[in-house]
Each structure stands twice: as C-alpha cells, then as structure tokens.
Amino acid sequence: MAARKASEGLSKLVGDEVQRWGSMKPTGVSLRYMMEFGSRPTERNLLRSAQFLHKELPIRIARRAIELENLPFGLSEKPAVLKVRDWYLDSFHDLRSFPEVKDKADELAFTQMIKMIKVRHNNVVPAMAFGVQHLKKDLSPSFVPTDFEEIHEFLDRFYMTRIGIRMLIGQHVALHDPDPEPGCVGQINTKMSPMKVARAASEDARSICFREYGSAPEVSVIGDPNFTFPYVPSHLHLMVFELVKNSLRAVQERCMDSDKDALPIKIIVADGIEDVTIKISDEGGGIRRSGLSKIFTYLYSTAKNPLEENYEGVHQGVTMAGYGYGLPITRLYARYFGGDLQIISMEGYGTDAYLHLSRLGDSQEPLP
Amino acid sequence: MAARKASEGLSKLVGDEVQRWGSMKPTGVSLRYMMEFGSRPTERNLLRSAQFLHKELPIRIARRAIELENLPFGLSEKPAVLKVRDWYLDSFHDLRSFPEVKDKADELAFTQMIKMIKVRHNNVVPAMAFGVQHLKKDLSPSFVPTDFEEIHEFLDRFYMTRIGIRMLIGQHVALHDPDPEPGCVGQINTKMSPMKVARAASEDARSICFREYGSAPEVSVIGDPNFTFPYVPSHLHLMVFELVKNSLRAVQERCMDSDKDALPIKIIVADGIEDVTIKISDEGGGIRRSGLSKIFTYLYSTAKNPLEENYEGVHQGVTMAGYGYGLPITRLYARYFGGDLQIISMEGYGTDAYLHLSRLGDSQEPLP
Numbered sequence: 001m002a003a004r005k006a007s008e009g010l011s012k013l014v015g016d017e018v019q020r021w022g023s024m025k026p027t028g029v030s031l032r033y034m035m036e037f038g039s040r041p042t043e044r045n046l047l048r049s050a051q052f053l054h055k056e057l058p059i060r061i062a063r064r065a066i067e068l069e070n071l072p073f074g075l076s077e078k079p080a081v082l083k084v085r086d087w088y089l090d091s092f093h094d095l096r097s098f099p100e101v102k103d104k105a106d107e108l109a110f111t112q113m114i115k116m117i118k119v120r121h122n123n124v125v126p127a128m129a130f131g132v133q134h135l136k137k138d139l140s141p142s143f144v145p146t147d148f149e150e151i152h153e154f155l156d157r158f159y160m161t162r163i164g165i166r167m168l169i170g171q172h173v174a175l176h177d178p179d180p181e182p183g184c185v186g187q188i189n190t191k192m193s194p195m196k197v198a199r200a201a202s203e204d205a206r207s208i209c210f211r212e213y214g215s216a217p218e219v220s221v222i223g224d225p226n227f228t229f230p231y232v233p234s235h236l237h238l239m240v241f242e243l244v245k246n247s248l249r250a251v252q253e254r255c256m257d258s259d260k261d262a263l264p265i266k267i268i269v270a271d272g273i274e275d276v277t278i279k280i281s282d283e284g285g286g287i288r289r290s291g292l293s294k295i296f297t298y299l300y301s302t303a304k305n306p307l308e309e310n311y312e313g314v315h316q317g318v319t320m321a322g323y324g325y326g327l328p329i330t331r332l333y334a335r336y337f338g339g340d341l342q343i344i345s346m347e348g349y350g351t352d353a354y355l356h357l358s359r360l361g362d363s364q365e366p367l368p
Numbered sequence: 369m370a371a372r373k374a375s376e377g378l379s380k381l382v383g384d385e386v387q388r389w390g391s392m393k394p395t396g397v398s399l400r401y402m403m404e405f406g407s408r409p410t411e412r413n414l415l416r417s418a419q420f421l422h423k424e425l426p427i428r429i430a431r432r433a434i435e436l437e438n439l440p441f442g443l444s445e446k447p448a449v450l451k452v453r454d455w456y457l458d459s460f461h462d463l464r465s466f467p468e469v470k471d472k473a474d475e476l477a478f479t480q481m482i483k484m485i486k487v488r489h490n491n492v493v494p495a496m497a498f499g500v501q502h503l504k505k506d507l508s509p510s511f512v513p514t515d516f517e518e519i520h521e522f523l524d525r526f527y528m529t530r531i532g533i534r535m536l537i538g539q540h541v542a543l544h545d546p547d548p549e550p551g552c553v554g555q556i557n558t559k560m561s562p563m564k565v566a567r568a569a570s571e572d573a574r575s576i577c578f579r580e581y582g583s584a585p586e587v588s589v590i591g592d593p594n595f596t597f598p599y600v601p602s603h604l605h606l607m608v609f610e611l612v613k614n615s616l617r618a619v620q621e622r623c624m625d626s627d628k629d630a631l632p633i634k635i636i637v638a639d640g641i642e643d644v645t646i647k648i649s650d651e652g653g654g655i656r657r658s659g660l661s662k663i664f665t666y667l668y669s670t671a672k673n674p675l676e677e678n679y680e681g682v683h684q685g686v687t688m689a690g691y692g693y694g695l696p697i698t699r700l701y702a703r704y705f706g707g708d709l710q711i712i713s714m715e716g717y718g719t720d721a722y723l724h725l726s727r728l729g730d731s732q733e734p735l736p
Contacts, residue, residue, distance in 0.1 A: 268714070268717065270654065271716050272654065272656065272714070272716035274656045274657060274658060274715055275716075277714035277715060277716075277717065279714060288640065288642045288643065289643050342712055344712060344722050346636070346640070346643075346722065347638065347640025347643045348638045348639050348640035348641070348645075349636065352720065354712050354714065
C-alpha cells in the first residue's frame, strides 16, 4: 500500500525532498487572474497551466506535510493524522514522479493524476477532526482551551491551503469541459447571481432540515435579482448552505421548545463597490456574547459528534449538526478570495451572519 | 489663576505627590455594588462614600495627569492638552487639600467640591480633540496613521477613566437627591425600560436631524415594552442618541442624493440572560469594509471639524456631525459596565450597530 510505504520512508524523505520543496515559496493567484487566464483554454494555455501546477502543487503539499509532522501535544502521532500525512506524502510522490509535462498527451495524463489526488484528499477534514477529537479525549480533564490556540492556528492554515490546492486542481480540470455553461470559466461563473445561489443553497439546507425535523422555516431572499458578479458558485453555495443550516436549526429548535411559530429566515444581498455582502438573519434566540468566540474554533463542537471509529465513511449524508467545523471553514472560504465572515448574536433574539465577498476579485490567495 | 500656578510648579509636583498617588492602584466598583450601596443613602453611608472618593479620586486623577505629561509626538506640549492637564492638577490639589471628611458638614462641603470638579472637566473631550487636531496639522503630510496607535490607546484609556470618575462623582451627588424617582438609586434606574430610553433618545436625535435637514426619517423600536433592568439611563440615552444620529445622517444624505424616500431606521431590543442587546439598523447605504476600522479611531473624523480656535464654547449646540468621537466614546460607555458596541456595514445597503449591555451588572469598572 502506498500509504504504508510513504510512512516507512518518512524521516529520510522529510529530511530530503519534501523538506526541500517545502522550503520553496508558493505562488498565489487571484480570482481575476484565474478568470482571465481560463477565458482562453487553448491547448497551449492548458499546457502552461499543467506546468505551473506541476511545480506549484508539490510546494504547497510539502509545506503541509512538514507541518503535519510537527504538531504539538502528540497530535502528529494520532492514527488519523498519520493517515492524512500519508495522503499528503503520496500526493507529493505522485507529483514528483510525474515527468515533465511536454505535450497534450502528458497534459491529459497529468490532469487525470491531479484529479485522483483531489479524490484522495476528500476526507481530510473529517479525518483531522477525528484526530483532534482523539487528542481532546486523551488530554481531558487537563484540557485547557488556550493550549489549543496553536492547533487552531495550524488547522486554519491547513484548511486554507487545502481550499487553495483544491481550487487550483478543480479549475484546471474544469477548463477541459468541452461544453461549459455560458459565462463560466472553469469553476468561476463570470455572471454569478448571488441571489440565485443563495436561493438554491437555502432550499438545499431546508430539505436537510425537513428530513431531520419534519418541517423547515421559510427563507426569504431580498436583493436585486439581476445583479451578477464573477465568483465560484460552489464556494458561495457551500457557505450560504452552512449558514442557513445553522439558522434553520436554531429557529427550528427554538420553536419546538416554545410551541411558537417558526419565524422566517431573512437573507439580504447587498451589492457594494468593494464588496458583495450577504446577510443571513434569524430569530432563533441567538447565543450569549460570552459564547460567541467559541463558534469559530475547531475544538468546541456543541453538536454530538457524528464520526464513528471510521471517519472514511462520513460523506454518506450531511446532517444538521455536522462535526462543528462549518463556521470556521466557511470563514476560510470567504477569506480565500479576500472576503470575510462575521457573526453577531443578540442573546434572546437571534443571530446575524454577514458574508462579505470581495467584488473586485483581485485579492491574492492567502498562502500561509 | 489656579491653572497657571499648577503648571508652574509641575515638575516638582509630578516628582512628588502626584507621582506618589498615581502609583497607587485604583479600586473598581460594579453597577451592582453602586446600586446596593446607594439603596441605603443614610448619613453614615454618604459619609463612607465621601471618604472612599476622597482617597479614590486623587489616585485616578493623578494617574491621568502623569499620562498627560508623557504623550508622544509632543502632544503633551499642545496648549489645549496643557490646559487639560492643568484641570487635572487643579482637581488633584482641590482633593488633596480637602481635610479628612469626618461629619455631615464635611461631607456636604466635599460633595460641593467634587461637583465643581465635574464641571471643571466638562470640556475635556473637545479640548483633547482640539489638541490632537493641532498635532495632526503639525505632523502632516508625514502623518502615518499607525504612528497614532499609541495616542489612540491613550485616548481610550483616558476617556474610559473619565467616564468612571464622572460616574463616581455623579452617583455620590445624586444620592443627595431628597426626592428620587421611584426605582432610582442615584443615577441608576433599577427598572430602566430600554425601549423607553431608546425611544426618547431617537426622538432627540430626530429633532437635531430636523433642525439640520428640515426632515427626519422614522425610527421604529421593537421589543417588549414591559422589560426593565438596572442601568444608567443617561448612559444609554447618550449611546442610542449617538448611534441613531449616525443612522439618520446616513439615511438622510442617501435619500437626498438619490431622490428616494427615506427608509425608516429600525431598533430591536433583545433581552437575553447575560446581555440586553439593542440593534440599530439603517438602510443608509453602509460603508466599505476597508473603511470600517476607521470609524472607531479618534484620528479620522470625516465630518468637518466644528471646533473653532476656542474649544471652550463647544457645548453651544449638538450638531449631526460632531467632531468624530461619537463612536469610540459610545463604545467606551458600553464597555464601562461590561458591555460592548459592534458595528457591521453592508456596503451599498446599510449599517447595523449592536449595543450589548451586560444585564448582570456585576462586571467591575475597567480601570486602565
């Protein structure tokens, strides 16, 4: 098995090639650049793109593999984390053992290979969550939340780079689509309607809510339906889905507790010059100000942990609760293209989430 | 003149008594403590309160006088700042030269004296603003905003202590009221209705708006009209007034620019267990995310400066613009009793301000 091989030879590797590549500086790209570059997906450009990724991906992957080796509190030794590290090492080897990309045939083979890498890493987030959970169990009751700041910062960096790696691979793969949707450049829709995406994501969240509770509060979306801007719809969908899911759960549980009618969730889409802002407001009772700092950490999930011993089966179905990483990861997606996520709660009333998306698209990827 | 005398003898003084008192630790009190103590304003308690202030006020005043002497960029030498420093030194002397408070007659004289101190310091905020303005003029164009972080932090500490000093004096004085309003303990209303105060403050802000623009947007206040909690109505009034004033200005100027109808401002009062939250929402067009960090600084007022050469005449009339200190000072008032102020804007749409007030009242004064 590749994973076992990789881990056996690790110390030598980390001392050598991984270390060498990990010390190189990654090159960030902007949404605007991806859009402009991808608008001409000629053979020549696809070749250039593959050549760039052939050099760029091993740098990004090696940097994270090294970090995975050096986590505090023995997190690096947890089986789930070792497994993730092996995925990174395997992908590093796949990339480094792939010969120079010289022509169309090479380019197609390379594209297949990186597509496989993306699949290999599908379960990185739940696997890491499992490793952290394991660590927490080991350390409690001596567990002091501030001890975990270092781990929190590592996870933020780690997941942010993961978003970047998957965006680069996904974009390169998508540029091969022989019949793209009008206005689409790979994964980017140059005329994305945020209202349309927000509506679709809300409906998806509502159907999960229906499945779990037998009913779901209404969601109204207010804004200019004709307004569009260039963005990655799958990212926006993921973010709005997560935020609406949280709001639905809060409203649903509040109205079950109190026998009151479920109050609708309100989404406002505002188009500014710098930002597009999407506000998701609920009257689900809110949370205390003293608890608000916890909602963005990876270490405080209040929901029951749905991870069984085997974290590789987690994509069998999204649940309302998840494993508590929804908000910090949503914020990373927002920040990846220069935006942000802010959440303010009014205890006893409800919560407002503000998703700011940079409209200009020229902020570079944040590359830790 | 007392002020001149004080400043002449300064270096000696700072070396001696002011220094000695400034090195003592101030004693913070909580809203709850003030309320419980003040609920029995017996002669004995008023005497104890005066004795406490006789020791506490010189500590707090000396600490700030020393800081006023040591500001960076030569701010300490600006005439307006020297004047403020002299007010502090004069008040320090008044307190230190007042003999021990032993009986009712002493207590009444002491109360008169501290009432005078409060009046002496009425114009500290505009005077300091004037000094900072002066400094900015001197330093530009070499003016680099980050240079001013130290000054910003000083002003935050300085104004926070000022709120505390004025609260202590005001409370002691108010306890002498022979016929207090029902439910009132000095300046604290144990049954303050936040909706009622928010309505009154909104109406006050609207009348300023009327005076300046000839019209004023509507303000609706939503919440439970029977809900009350112990707080200082004058503080809440000041905060809501400031926030509503900002919202009115934004809405008013936006509708003048666009010939659209002025959209109403909405206030929601939420009563949680830990906090009472007051949200003030407008559709005044909002501000850019990149400009949001500036709204809490003392150094970026966008409004025209209403301060003439003589800053002592500033209380002749509140204007819609002010000198740009409204938001940072409102936040200090909120924080003084353990609350906070957060502002989030949706560029192209509007702004939401969240005033969190600690409901429990047992947070200690933050004493820098």
